[in-house]
Amino acid sequence: MKDTLLEIKNVKAEVDGKEILKGLNLTIKRGEIHAIMGPNGSGKSTLCNVIMGNPHYKVTNGEILFEGEDIVKLKVNERAKKGIFLSFQSPEEIPGITVDNFIRTSLSAVTNKNMPMLQFAKSMKEKMDMLDMKPEYRTRYLNVGFSGGEKKKSEILQMAMLNPKLVMLDEIDSGLDIDALRVVAETVRKLKTDDMSILIITHYNRILDYLEPDVISVLANGRIVKEGDKNLAKELEKTGYESILDEVMS
């Protein structure tokens, strides 16, 4: 039996005084691919931000155990160093800082050591080839003038280089055309090791065709209301969220 990587216990969280997560429970096992689906406004992105520790989101109740340790009080960068990674829907632009410089800085911050230059270059090339990214990306300023697809690839490149234990993909499929989606999803699959868990936040099924989840959870109104295997996605596609919600509520 695989051990537990992340365990969220009865977490309540609010943004600007408004409660979004209302007693959420969730367990993610080591190596598991776990998809969270749910209607707009159900709290999916809030969940990612809360796990990552965005100070804008306030946890008012519950525990978030990562490898058994409660991380609720840890700063964002401390969580990153523990191996938690969030791929952003629309990552910020950082003018004047190249992708290369950024990833090097980030890598040494997370691992606490400097990767030798040649090894770094080799590793970058390998991952960029997988993502079908041209070498020029290394010298571009981070996310500045990137298309939607380029931003997503840049996020996955960072994930690939940082090799975290928990990857949260927040709507990685939004704004990607079908070819780019396949490249991104396949790369994530190739990069995934037995020790890496992936939390996918999505509205759509398509990415789940490439990244077959072990578990699908449905998030509605700030709680996980249903859990199932990958067939749950098909069911949702047919019936929509309404029927599930009705079923849960009844």
Added chain:
Amino acid sequence: MKKTIVNDIDFSRYNIKNEVRYSYKTEKGLSKKIVEEISERKNEPKWMRDFRLKSLEIYESKPMPTWGVDLSELDINSIVAYLSPDTKMKNSWDEVPEDIRNTFEKLGIPEAEKKALSGVGAQYDSEVVYHSIKDNLAKQGVIFEDMDTALKKYPDIIKEHFMTKNVTPNDHKFAALHGAIWSGGTFVYVPENVKVEVPLQAYFRMNAPGTGQFEHTLIIADRGSEVRFIEGCSAPQYAVSNLHAGCVELFVKEGARLIYSTIENWSKNTYNLNTKRALVDKDGVIEWISGSFGSHKTMLYPCSVLRGKGAKSEYTGVTFAAKGQHLDTGSKMIHLAPYTSSKVLSKSISKDGGITNYRGLLKIGPNAEGAKASVQCEGLMIDEISRSDTMPIIEVLNDNVDIGHEAKVGRISDEQIFYLMTRGLSEDEARSMIVRGFVEPVAKSLPLEYAVELNRLIKLELEGTIG
């Protein structure tokens, strides 16, 4: 929001205070008598004495500027206009009095001279204490003198150019003040087609409290010549105000190229009210590089008058204002001839309640057919209490021109900090990275040999927390 500490500049190296030993100083304040004393002491020709007195009259007739920074606390009557250190000018560092030599050594000047400079002038309070130029340049006819010596050795050139057709005492109150009590500074003449490969440097140091420094810089780059000039400025921190009102007049003749770079790091009790202007002839090029880090209040707008066909100007500036500082800086580009071009890139950063303002003028005259100009000015505020503004003014009197313009002021956002922190950076490191990225276009454009001090200051100020 949590406050982030971005280190202040380590001022220890700039904050050396020597005992004030002087051979002569004027009374505080300004009067006809004081101006006459200065002129007499310098043994100047009558025309210069008359010029000073005329400038004083103009100074007295002009009101204090009511725009820019607040000057209401600047009391000219408490400033000593002229203070001559207790030494004569030397051509060897060994002969410069020890405390003064030590100061310049700590500032790295003699070492830079050995390694990377063609000539050095070092001014201490009102007088130049050291001056030297490499023999090979002197043999090619390059003149590099302190201004007072130049007035004696080259009276005709000085009389023709000194505040007559470039900056004049009528331009504004502080130009008039400068005309009345200027002292020291540098004169450079580069003959036709001579290319001075290694830069010349002048370093201006105020040591005594409550004094003014009014050095005059006059550079003539004759046809087809090339020269690079570095100006460095600093002073120790005192409780009383110091005043710096220098004047820089540059003449860039046909096809000549002059790079003028300044790294100003006055102490934070200094009023820096400086006037700089270049007159650029056909196909001439002036490049300004301007780093403003210190001072209490600064008003500085280097001006390029592009009066010959195809003349060019570039201005690259970094301004950094911390607590108690208000730096009003910018660039004036005046296009008077066809096919002239100008480019402005200005970046300003404010933190801990500091205020920066970009104030610029781009003027395209009716004859500047085919002129090209671009202005890019950006301000970044590191925290909630700092301020930054841009006021780029553009006046165009010719239809056939190509103008690009971008002005932006921004504050570091919480979202940016969060994003960088998710990648393992601490909040301080995240802020430093954003600021480093912000000044990157400027850092990249700096020639290496000029960049030494500027880069060091940026690094100290911005990356101090990363180490």
